[in-house]
Amino acid sequence: MPDEAALSFPILLTLRVCVACVLLYLCVGLPCARFCSRRRGLLARALAFLVTLPLIFPPVAMGFLLLLLLGRNGPVGGPMERWLGLRIVFSEPGVILSAFVAGLPLVVRPLQAAMERPELRRLEEAARILGCGAMGTFLFVTVPQVSRTLFSCLLLGVARASGEVGITMMLGGNISGRTNTLSLEIFNCVSRGDFDGAMRLCAVLAVVGTLLYALLEGCRARGDGGF
Structure with missing residues (x-):
């Protein structure tokens, strides 16, 4: 691929991953919180x-466990591929799952x-x-009361998801033109000596990070963040 196309793919992939993660955080993270x-029973604990595990467990090790679970010989991935034709490992859904898992604690625990x-x-x-x-x-009661906290949590979750590396390398495979996200492509650029490409991608991440920080600070300044 041409250089510009090679650099645009990870940016677009990361954007798709972040959008998917927002939807998953709303559909999964909010009910989990x-x-x-x-609940105070064993299941809730x-x-x-x-x-919380992704916060306290090394990302590469977390990715390895997911690889064992979701691989074609794994207890979950095997039946999914044989019976449903769905493959998670080394695919875009695997990249989305990796980013989702990495950011989920930052959404669920504050929520x-x-x-x-007690007032809620x-x-x-x-x-x-x-x-x-x-x-x-x-x-109509719970969600509106925590909506501003939810917004802040989504920003934190997306920030973590957009920079995910360790889990994605294990589960997504870092395949050029297929599963190489923005953060992984920075690593790839440095590995092949393309420092200009790495700098351009770092600039994109810097802009995104600054925007997310500004939004979080805006919530904090208004007392809306709930942190």
């Missing part, structure tokens, strides 16, 4: 541990803390007394 904030506030529990109880169902209470 709710569940962990309202196990889920909280699994969500969990926000949902455990009282508002939810009042909504239920007035006849609002569990889903209605969650959508």
Whole structure:
């Protein structure tokens, strides 16, 4: 591929990954935070541990475990490929999953803390007394009350997802033109001596990082972040 095309692919891939992660954080991370904030049993503790694991476990080791689990001979990846024709490893879905796993703790744990506030529990109880169902209470009381925290968490999750390297290298494979994200392509550029390309990609990351920081600071300055 031409140089410009070679550099544009990882940027576009990273953008797609970040958009997918935002959707996954809303569909998976938000319910997980709710569940962990309202349950105290073994299942909730196990889920909280699994969500937090990417923060305390080395990314490469985390990627290796996911590779064993989702590979074609793995207990999950094998049946998925044989019966559904779905392959996660060394594909774009694998890159998305890697980024999602890396950023999930930064979404779930702050949201969990926000949902455990006593005043929010009282508002939810009042909504239920007035006849609002569990889903209605969650959508029309809980989510609006934590919406600003949710926005900040999404920014943090996307920031982490956009810079993910260790898990992605194991699960995505760093295949040029297929699974090489922006951060991985910086590593590739340096490895082949293309320092100008690495600098251009670093500049893109710097712009994105500055924008995310500005948005987070805006939330903090208004007291909206919930941190």
